[in-house]
Amino acid sequence: VITAAAELAGTRYGADTQADIRLRVVGDHVRSALMLMTDGVTPGNEARGYVLRRLLRRSIRSMRLLGVNEPVLPELLPISKGLMEQSYPEVAGQWERVSQVAYGEEEAFRRTLAAGTQIFDLAAGQARSRQSGVLSGDQAFQLHDTYGFPIDLTLEMASEAGLTVDSDRFRMLMQEQKDRAKADARAKKGGTVNTEAYRSLRAAGETPFLGFTDLSVDSRVRGIVSDGTLVQVARPGDVVEVVLDETPFYAEAGGQDADHGVLTGSGLALDVLDVQRPIQGLVVHKVLVNEGELAAGARVLAQVDGPARFAACQAHTSTHIVNAALRQMLGQGTHQAGSYNKPGYLRFDFNATQGLSAAMRGELEGIVNTAIRDDFEVTDRELPLDEAKALGAQAMFGEKYGEVVRMVELAGPWSRELCGGTHVARTSQIGLVNLIGEQSVGSGIRRVEALVSNEAFERFAAERALVATLSDTLKTQPDQLTDRVEKLLAQLKAAEKQIEEFRNRELVRVAEEYARRAVVVNGFRLVLDRVKGATGADLRTLALAVRTELGAEASVVAIVNSSDDKSAIAVATNEAARTRGARAGRLVGVGAAELGGRGGGKDDFAQGGGPKSGPAVTEALNAVRDAVAAL
Structure with a gap:
């Protein structure tokens, strides 16, 4: 690999000390990256995925510093593969996937370098003109936020240029951005960013969630919040937030949508519109008062919409199946990057450098529905975080967990995830999943969307009806429909060309x-x-x-x-x-x-x-x- 890298750079190993260092970096990193990817690791922003990403990026950038601006992994990685497969046959078996991942990562990083390097050079030049050895935190943040330049790369390039980076200022700007995002989310979900009223109610204790076992709970109204202020009474037509001593309602979290239902009591009827946790440990129900006057301290019967909850459970368990299926297809380095599920629908984000081909989408849908038909048992248990991780439980990157966590399992080790959501008892209760789309939602992040259960069946039924209608209209059999449409399109194109003439x-x-x-x-x-x-x-x-x-x-x-x-x-x-x-x-x-x-x-x-x-x-x-x- 070193010899090939030197030839690409138009140099000879041993001719220049600095160039030799870069060539050795390339040789070592290309080989290490190959073996990591063969083991199923995918470039990402956590754990082994992050190490792999840095290995690949340092290799690519070292070659650029040697004067090679063209893609280099298609030249160097096959050489390493040819050497390593002699001792490790699995390298050849995983090569197609590994090469696609590596080449996609290089292409993405080349785009990042093209956009950010010029800005970095300008910022470095400004620092030198000020006779300063420090690159400002604002410039480092701009590189990260606007151009996707990772801070570790900025630190490395600054060091090579004889500069340091104002890391404290960078971290402060990053925290301010996170705080703004959280404030916006609170404003959207809680209707206010003022948490004083919530904290006053939270002082009486956490809100126990009983919804894993009960969908109907007799409870007391601990407090009523209107426009961020505690009030004593809510009247018909009012939309307020209600805190109960205990609740069966699931508050939106972990990608699962909130429950809906009703609160009833003596002369009372309220619709539960949304359920959130504006602060840790407190469940808040956004309600519309339909009948009666709701007073703090009143007894109410909290009733979750049962069919909607079951549909939500179907969708949530389906996201776990999709996660396990993707890891089975793409390797154990594939990780969840976000999700959302509600009755009849799910979307799931995951790290990947390339989109799924039509064949891979079909394979994914097949694995998911096979898991549903296999009727896996869905169980959950609480255990120490370290023990759950030792068992291979998947955790959401960036999520904070306590010392004791809830782990949801499908068929034991087939799928293990840390999760606080609600699920079906067996996968067969889901019925059906229909994959409806796959797309990019960010650098290195893909998203699959699917319909679940009745909605999935309705989509399949609609597609079947469409195929039947087209087959009847075009006077052809369903299995010949594609050929017929392609011929019609060719005829249409020819006719349009003739009309244009x-x-x-x-x-x-x-x-x-x-x-x-x-x-x-x-x-x-x-x-x-x-x-x-x-x-x-x-x-x-x-x-x-x-x-x-x-x-x-x-x-x-x-x-x-x-x-x-x-x-x-x-x-x-x-x-x-x-x-x-x-x-x-x-x-x-x-x-x-x-x-x-x-x-x-x-x-x-x-x-x-x-x-x-x-x-x-x-x-x-x-x-x-x-x-x-x-x-």
């Missing part, structure tokens, strides 16, 4: 006719005319064709395409006309002004338009004629 021939014929109607004004051959029903492209083509027909003499063409409520004008001039001062951009502006609009373009061709038609078209053409006459 007919249109162009007609435009040439019209251009010849317009050119014969040219008049001489102030020594210019001038064509002033109008058309109807032409597209913008047709108008341009026609004006240029007329200009060609007029030949080399100084010529100006102005054509207006009008309809009942608007008009467009195109002006074309040839070289001889422009030499005498006829500029299409200025002339179109004169004409467009009479149409109630504006125009612009270059000296040889320009377009414009406005809302006026009818007599305004004649005035526009006359204005162009007068402008030409005045040259």
Whole structure:
């Protein structure tokens, strides 16, 4: 690998001490990255994935410092693979996946380098001009926030440039950004960022969640919050927040949507619209008072919408299955990067450098539905965090966990995740999952979306009905539908091409006719005319064709395409006309002004338009004629 890297860089190992260091970095890092990826690690922002990402990026950047700006991993990684597979046959078995991951990571990093390196060089130059050895935290934050430049790379490049980075300022700006995001989230979810009322109610103790076992709980109203202030009473029509001594309602968390349901009591009827945890340990119910006056201290019956909860459980367990299926397909280095699920729907984000092919999407959907049909038992238990991690339980990156955690398992080790959400008892209760989309949602992050249970069946049924309708309309069998549609599209494309040829021939014929109607004004051959029903492209083509027909003499063409409520004008001039001062951009502006609009373009061709038609078209053409006459 070192020899190949030296050849790419146009140097020889041993010729330069600094270059030798970089070549050794490349040789070591390429080999280490290959073995990590063979073991299933994927570039990411945590644990082994982060180590792998740094190995790959240091290799790529070392080659750039040696003067190689083209992709290097497609050249170097196969060499390492050829050497390592002799002792480790699994390298060959994993090669297709490993190479795709590595090449995708290099492409993404090259884009980051292209955007950020120039900004870094400028910032470093400014620091030197100030005779300062420190790169400001604001500039480091801009590189990270705007250009996706990782702070570790900024620190490394700064060190190579003989600079340090104001890391304290950088961390402060990062924390401010996180605080703003949290404040925005609280404002959206809690309706207010003032937590004083919540803390007052939290002082009486946490809100026990009984919803794992009970969907109906008799409870006492601990307090009522309206616009961030504690109130004693809520009346019909009021939308307020209610805190209960204990609740069966699941507060939105871990990607699972909040429960809905009702609170009832003596003369009371309230709809539960949303459930959140604005501060740790306190569950807040956003309610609409339909009947009666709700007072603090009142007894109510809290009832969760049972069918909606079951549907939410189906969707949440499905995200765990999707997670396990992706890890099975892409390797154990694949990690969750976010999720959201609600009755009938889920989305799941994961780290990946490339999208899933159609075949891979089909494979994913197959693994998920096989797990559903296999009727895995879904269990949960509480245990120390270290013990859960030792068992291989997946944790959400960046999430904070206590010393004791809840671990949800599907068929034991097949899927283990730290999770506080609600789930079905067995995977067969999900019924069906229909994968409906896969896309990028950020650098190195992909998202799959799916419908669950009844919604999944309804989607399949709708697609089946669509296939049946198309098959009937096109008089073909469902399994031949793709070929039939492809043939129709080919015929349509051929017909559109033929129509375009007919249109162009007609435009040439019209251009010849317009050119014969040219008049001489102030020594210019001038064509002033109008058309109807032409597209913008047709108008341009026609004006240029007329200009060609007029030949080399100084010529100006102005054509207006009008309809009942608007008009467009195109002006074309040839070289001889422009030499005498006829500029299409200025002339179109004169004409467009009479149409109630504006125009612009270059000296040889320009377009414009406005809302006026009818007599305004004649005035526009006359204005162009007068402008030409005045040259």
